[in-house]
Amino acid sequence: MATTRLMTTVLPHSVSAGAAYHLSLFFTHRLVPDAVAGGAEAAGTLADFPAIVDWPGSLSRANVALRINNSPNPVACTLQTAAINPAAWAAAFPSTTLVTGFPRSTLASSAPWRSFPASAMPDHGLDAHYSSVFSSPVTPPAVGESRLATAVLEYFGTIDGAGPLVDEFVKHRRNPDGHRRNIERAGRERAEATRDGCDCSDGEPLFPQQDSLLGKLLDRPAGQPPMFETFDRAVTAHLDGLLHPAAPDGPAGPNVARRADSPVQKMLLDSHAAAEYYRRPEQPAPLPLAPGEKRPRPDKQQVEFHALAAAAGNTPALARSLGFVVDVKLEDPSLLAGATSISCEVTIPGVQTLLSPLTECTTIGEAFMATTGADTRWESGFLTVGLPEYRVLDLDPDAAGLKLEQHLRGVARAQAAEFNGDGGNFAPATLRSNGFAIANTRRVTNVRGTVGAAEARRTDVLATDPGATPQRFGFGELVRGLQVQVWDDHTRRWHSLHERRVTVDVNGTVVLSAVPDTGMLQGAAPSRVPGAAANPYYLHEVVAGWDGWSLSAARPGLNIVHDSGQGADPGSEVITDGVEDRPGTFRVQSSAAPGTLPALRYGRRYAFRILGVDLAGNVVAHSTETTDPAVIDAATVAAADAHLKKLRQETENRDSTGLLMAQRPATAPGQSPRGLVGRVHDAMARIERTAATLKVRPHLGTRPPTSRHCSHFRAAPTRSPHRDRSCAGTPSLNRPWCRAADSPSPNR
Template identity: 30%
Template sequence: MKATIVWTVLPRGIRPSGELELSLHLSPRLRPDGASAPLSAFADLQSAGDPGVNWASHAFSFGFEVDGPPTPLPPRPPIGRPRPYVRVDADPTALDPALWGRLFAQTEVRAHKPTDLRGRKIRSFPVGHVRNFVRDYFLASVVQSPEGEPPLAGEKSPLHQLNFASDERRKKLGAVIDGRLAEFGYVPAGDADPDLDFFQALVFHGFKGRPYGAPIPTPKVDFHEAVALLADYPALLRRLGLVFDLVVPPPPQPFTKIRVHPSFSPSLSPAGVVDAVTPWTAIEYAAGATFAPLPALAGRRRDGFLDLGRPAIAVDQVDVDGAALKMIQHAETSARLMSRGNLGAPDRGGPPALRSAGFSVSVADRAADLWKTIDGQGALHDAVEGGTGDSLLLHAEELTRGLRVDVLDPAAGWRSLHRRVPSLTLKTATGVEPLDPGTKEEEGVLTASVTSPSDPAKGDDLYLHETLFHWSGWSLSVERPGKRVDRVGHGIADSDNPAANALGLASTYSVVAGSLPRLRFGARYRLRARLVDLAGNSLPWSSSDASAATPEVPYLRFEPVPAPTLSREAAPRPGESIDRVVIRSFNATPAEDAVGTAETSARGVFPPRGAVLLAEQHGRLDGPGGVRGDAATYAMLAARDRVQPPEVTPTPTPAQPLPLAAILYLPDPLAGGVRIAGLPGADEPLEIECAQTWPDTRPFRVELHEGSGPPVWQAATRTLRVALPKGEVAHVRLSSRLPGADALGTLGVWSWIEGACPPGWLAVARSWAISGVLWALTPAREITLVHAVQQPLLRPAFAALRAARGEGETRATLNASIDVDGKSSAKVDVIARWRDVEDDGKSLEGAVWIEREGQVAAPLVDDPA
């Protein structure tokens, strides 16, 4: 039976008096004689007879040793132990033996065996390469066809590289990846290679879970796993004696490393059962100025911050993961549509719409860093287990647990994304009891997330995203309010109704009021990341240091502004759909060709729907003192969020009313009007404003009737009357119009276009963007206007007809031109009538004339439109 405790010194800083602030972090490693034992088998950690006598009931004293000549200040330690330069005692009032007993008294101990990740392959994908490809392909598509979607990509297009539909191609790329994993343990980022980059993204997001319905086992934790779970509760670690915060005088001489020599009393275990391992901590020290852990690698950390200004760091706002998967699907769909046998398939299609995702900060080739970290952690473990742990020299990288992210609010300074108010409960044999969290306010920690397949059949490779953290407008340490899928996966539950962890400890958190910055399109932001050590220490969020922050960038919207929504006011006629508007003239005789029809057909044109979050990020819910959170605003949002736009499916449905005074749902804040191109009788596109004061925007009607001439706008009824002559078909494109030039400053795709287009084209592009011309910003929907007739408006007639027959032939070739009305005619049936002489040799009448008739041809008439 053996208990080894690793004591690690964590520098925290220097007080104005010059005293050193530090924390001691304890990592217990227990080995029972058998497969398992109760914690009480280790008397110094838990008394068998009294739960209140345990590790937290000891009196602790610490001596600190630095490199350089020791001083005679403290008493000489026992023979064989180095002389510390100072000794300090722990504050016994900071310890809570009762809490230790409540958490650990019945805890099982299994032999300490940390998971060794060495040698396991690490899968990731290069976020920067994927983002650059998506951006460049978008720009190329816009340049190729600014006003309408470009032709589908062929085999020569860069998009063709992303077509992984072929099993043979998947196997080939998989073999390339497997080869690099075998050589390096990960796939080095290197130069951009679109097919390999996107295929890695596809593999990364492939399903790796258990079969549907397979139960998720609930682990039974032992003492070591329980201590690991408590790393999320720094205040509890201090009450349990697993972290000590101390202040010590500085040594009289310069030093580069420090370690602790602990002692405690009373000692209840036999001699040699509890052993202390005390590695050195490498130090940056300047008297009165700096006392911090020394990094092993230069250029990545700066004064307690992760350096987010270095070249390997990238800040993204677009959803790169979603864009990668959608681009792959777009490539495969384009290839299928262009293949032979798809007659009538669309021949045009732009890249899929993108999505804004807040701010994501990623680091290139992060898998390489993880590979080195795993090797380093394995070496540290081997040294401790091999008895050479006292000679280890730990650097800042080994002492870091995670990050705390701050956002610069220009009006209020830096704001932490982790401030929270904790509330804890503990599940015991008698029920659920409240547990004092030990602090009224705390900051959470963002830690690295490495996953592996939950289904053993899918291997044991590690999966690591290059993104360090992602902020979408809410806390990074408090769950966003709302519903969540329960652990079983069969229903939803309130997010403020947490399940206890395997230790029985349940926590709920609320955001400190007024602590979060607002995420708004068009606003400019900087981000920084404070380093957090194993004890939960970091620089305070109130620090004004911005030397390691990201450059200032605006937050932009990458979602396009959708096309308007349509509604119909009457049940659909035969041949109609929501996007196909039909009126009919019943000209049963040529005399009725000139008789007008009274039929009309109308569509309501409504601004596209928006989400509450979209309105919030556009600032539409902000008031003078911040976000409007009053009851009236909430009631308005709740009522409007339940309402869907009035558009109906193409199947027959009851008539839909057209409430043209105002809409009842939440409209997209950037849908300021509608651009209508291709109207019959109109030389230029029309633009109709919808916006009043958001959300009370106004729709309008488009009414089709017989006639000719330009469209007529009737402001009183907000109706656009469109005339269409008999037999005519018009293809009209509707797109949303931006409310003004200021809106361009909030659009991410426009920022790409603006940064890439030549100066001479910029003014035109800006005008098109505002007016709703650019499909990449405001995609259009096409509606078809049809004035159907019962029969063609012109009786077909031969303009010339010639027959040619060779001598002795029984067939003739007809050459003819036919005058038809192309717009009201689909095809022409050419019927021949003739007489044949027939004599069967039996009839007394002799030869007789027989009338014959047959179809000669049925040529199709091309649509002149």
């Protein structure tokens, strides 16, 4: 017999008597067909589950028991079912919809996780540029005069297997004429040996080859790889050994570094990690295509109920229209004032009721929200992006890392080409800035912990099971996605980057038409090459980014979609103003809500805050207006200054161990020789002493230029209702959920 199970999760929202609703209910359906229940790998259809075929009708007959603080007496409430569209449900979930067992995804516990320090890439890119400038302020530096090239080659010389090539450079630099003569002599000896051992009956003279240093390094001796190839392999093995060290009881990692913590090693290692993140050696190379052959499309998967229900939750307005989310209004919202936990059981004839989780909650002012407990990632509904583990980036970390890796790894070939007399220089590639990004240096650790806790959690316990204990959910367990808000010094208010208008159709039926909706950034999803269990998971450090447009709606313009039969050339890619037609799935078209987006412009100041979006698409309500400076008390300002001082100190500590400090000359200004050379040296030394201040620190661009009012202005303050948490009138820069930033420099 097919089994229908239902779990109800309560999502707090508001305690205001005038609120449109006070909480939301999120329904999780677990449909188990007969064959799957018996252990066979088979499936059924939605027709086997009568209560779900007409889900809107089943909800209208449901018995709702909402309990506060685990009280045996439910409180009076009303389900706002008017938003449910029965026709939309019938169109999206006909009785023929495929149903398989409830999905249970489990990550391979033995597989490693990979990331790369994206948060460090802008600093590395700037260090490479400043090092180039200080090596040759007017023209692009040659390899021989580049401080960065010299430092990298010195480090490569400490690597087993890479030293011989670097030794050739050292010999050539010390005695270029003598080294050239030695190469030519070796070439003549090889030519003579070839002449003596061959039949030169053609009468043509065999002239000895005049080898260059570059030729020697590229030459392939009998039975041996070229010196360049040996060098590259040794460097890669060395960096891989540092990046993925063996376990203490396992085999030793290759080529342990003799200079373990140098700034050059860190730059090489971080850029190598960026390249490895995208190289993914476990990914098999695609087979070459024959002339005229097209690469086959993936097989179309049949639409399944649970997958389609999960997709509906990504659009909150759609989830409410289909009844996966139902808002609830209490007759007496004052009952929520002392609530510490809340739960709800929805009983429907023919449906087994799963034990509902307890949502741990609190009320602050008129805000009703889930508590965070010991989870420091969240505070008052905000992601704590003000903590040191978060960094605001104004340079593209991926482009900076990949370009830097190629720049550093190419130093040996650049040096050989320079010795060969070829033109060129060792100037780094340009840096690119498309906007801002927010990176979390602990993202892999946090996500692994969240996934592990979710997999260990049992949510399939029936409410009738004797002795069953409900799960307890805090704010972090209820988050489905993120909502980014931006404050700028032009409008002096907070703007959501997710306000939009959505039109949704499924199976030819329009479900929503230009309906207001607030989107979200989906939660972290690690990627992985399928196949072996040891294949690693990949997860980027960047949590969110902004390039001047909405994060939940496409930019205006045409789309490239696959012609699946709707056009004149099936199997090809076509340019259209629509989206690809995928029968049985939701086709969502979004456009940014007019007048909701701030402008990304050079010369303006911005601040960022990120709110957690719960399963119903709700966020904790906060004011979007700027706080009046007059209401900011001295203690709040002092807390903001202390927080900024801590962040600046951490930044200075990073800079003090960075590449520029390591390359700074020992001679201080005023101690140089007299004359023009001395004055030039003094000028360069003064520049280098202030080089750290040339780095734009987006998350630290908050100091007031003149007055306290400007401090308020530049700090992007916000009014918060949480007075008992010392947040009233708090400038956002001292809160752990806000970051301030200058606009990216146009000179990059």
